[in-house]
Amino acid sequence: MTLHHYLILAALLFCIGLMGAFTRRNAIVVLFSVEIMLNAANLNLIAFWRYGDNPALQHGPLFTLFAIAVAAAEVAVGLALVIAVYRHFRSVDLEVMDTLKEE
Amino acid sequence: MSLLGGGIFKGMAVTLRNFVGSYFYKDRLTTNDYSWRPSDKLPQHAGEYPKEEGEQLRDTTTVTNYSRNFPMLLHDGSEPMDTIRCVACQICERECPPQCIYIEKSTEKKENAGGKPQFYPAKFDIDVSVCMSCQICVEVCPFDAIVMNSQFELSTPDRFGGLLLRRDDLLKSNDYYHNIHPEEAAARDKRIAEEKAAKEAKKKAAAEAARKKAEEKAKADAEASEGTPDIQEDAE
Amino acid sequence: MSEQIAFWILSAIAVLGALVAVRKRNLIHGVFALMIFFAALSGLFLLLLAEFIAAVQILVYIGAVGILLLFAIMLTERVAGDDGRRMTSRGWFWGLVVAAAVFVVLLLPAIQQWPTPEVTQAPDPSVEELGHKLMNPYVMTLEVLALLLTAALIGAVTAAQGMRKPKEEGSPE
């Protein structure tokens, strides 16, 4: 296995996530898609660490660890927002929540 | 302040005592190997159980530890269907809370125990897997036709039909009833007899009254219509 | 050889899982597909000898994020999917185009100097080393992260709880 295998896989996964984020209406699915993109990025980080010059420094896992923690925080806040929005609009459809004012 | 969590240890001590005690003290083990006939080792208060298959227990209490109580139909004589008390009035079917009774009325009448022509149940099924032994059917029956049986060993390998008791399974003689629940049956019979006697006395009184009335009327009529005998003949 | 077999199987599972997750109408099915994707990615991390990250991936993504998503779905929409309604957004075509374009852009640098030599030198997969790194040079980052997580926790609770409107005087209720 070479670095390129992992890079191409990560690019593919990232674009699947992008596609989901662009094409779905459901806010929760959009959140899924963002998670997929984040994971693809993590895969890249680990692959660069593994095939990089100085793996003993453990920079890849460290960075990924931080990214995972931030992603967890992001999901928690994101889902809380989705629930708050759902309570307001009775829907998680992104095309319904297109107003800036309270109706 | 009591020790935090001490209640748990107290409870655990109780269960440990039970666990160990059940190996050493026979009177702790109140249960019995239910599928084998009880041996003499069984403690006294465990309840009675037939010593042989098919044996009927004389039991003054309605419930023993091992019996199950489901309704049965009473008849008075040797030929069950000739002397069946049930007249298929379907009150019990309507009143049954879990609706486990199914009755079909006969199309023609037939002489019953009292010698009167009556309807009889062409079908009388009780699903004892549904029955909850509430005895409401016994209480509502105006004919004393349905009472509680007391049975042991009801288990069956037949999943669907085995616990659906048909009319002929349910029919039991009054003697059998006297055998299993002597006091209750005697009380019931006494009450029936009293009611019958009261009814007969009432009937007699009514008949007497009617006779008297008729006599009086006849007398009066005779007095009033001495001159018109044709009419009286018509009235008769 | 076994590494290559594992790579191809895991990457196929990951791609399929991600595709199903973003395309499935039934959201619960979607979440479980997403978890399969996470699990496959964890396997890939193991393959890359980052075993701690693989464990954390399962612990955080499947154990926490997945459960959170399930809860969010159960609390909001009808789970069986947007019955009969349009699943895609208005500009879905342009979305696809942009995604494809991004893929091409990402692919171009990746396939330059195509056959790179395989690296045989394995990094030291010691969790202990990682721990020392976290506790020594990166301890400040860790603390900031802890602060962030706490803040996110509180924020999430307040956001999800919703602002209680003060009851207006004489409002018919």
Added chain:
Amino acid sequence: MSLELIRDILVATVPLLLIFPTLFAFTTWLERKALARIQNRIGPNKVGVPLTRYGGRFSLFGLGQPMADGIKMLFKENIVPRDADRLFHLLAPILALIPAMLVLCFLPIDFPWINNIQDSVKAFMLDGAVIFFFAITGLNTLAVFMAGWASRNKYSLLGGMRAIAQMVSYEIPLVLSAVIVVMMVGSLNAAEIANAQAGWNWFIFTPWGLAAFIIFFIAALAETNRSPFDLPEAESEIIAGYFTEYSGFKFALFFLGEYIAMFAISGLAVTLFLGGGAGPGVAALPWLSVIWFLVKIFALIAVMIWLRGTLPRLRVDQLMGFAWKFLLPLSILNIFIAGSALHLLAGGRLAGLDEKQPILRQLMEGANPLVVAGLWIGALLILYVAANGLNQLSRAKVRPREYKYAE
């Protein structure tokens, strides 16, 4: 992939797959017997030697019961509700069993045959074995939710939601109490943790270790849905919870998964706190360590059965309050105590200790008995006072019940 590797994998896994399900069958019998005796009953005693007419006469205390149960389960009708999600309904029991089976590999049981295989196949030699254990145990939650959701039954769904809330909550004290051990040993490697406790240096024989073990055991009861935390399957409230709609072999798989999870988490408790396979006579006969390990597991399971026979079920709000308001602060306080005790014991010497060796053993060897006794009393006193305070705080404010008609 070489043939030797495949052989080693088989040697490492197949015995586990054989031993633990066998023990499971035995445990169900043991549990039924013990519960029966606690309730002054006899328990299963009929099934005897199979395929003989007089089998029942030689029933050997009903030891044939698990086999009879298994055969019955295999041949029972498989019923799937009409509106159920058929795929998930099928997958859920499998998903419930797999993580439970998988984590067995992380227990450092020194089977005699395991010494001959290469290290890369021994899962418990993995550097992060303990964290993998917790990660994979967490997957059980998903199976429970899957079963509850796929059944299309409101009781199942209620059970599933309860299970998720419970498992997610109790995972935190579980992990936090394990953290103390990891802190002492300085490694996540299961084999290293077990080895660090050689020579009666078990973690349960330290004050913080004892407290952590109690917290761990309570949380483990909740993680495996054992009584008194069996709310997800509370039969008097929600029939059977998430496996209400399961019958036949799928139900058996759930049952198996639950018991295997019990073994696994007891095994982890043994590894972390009870010295792994350590015990008298191990030095002379190495295979005794396997026996000791299993004996310790069974001792913990016996306590679980005993507790099941003793305690009534908690209410949902009590359950969550207990995890978040009682166990979690206590376990954090315990970590704090353990850390400060470590520094107190070491004095200024912490820098002088050998980093590669377990800190605990070095401390134990050089400690003054008076200081150790003081630590015991001090730590347990602090924890007890804290627990009492938390108990007062977390107790639900309930108005005393008024009896209208009692008097």
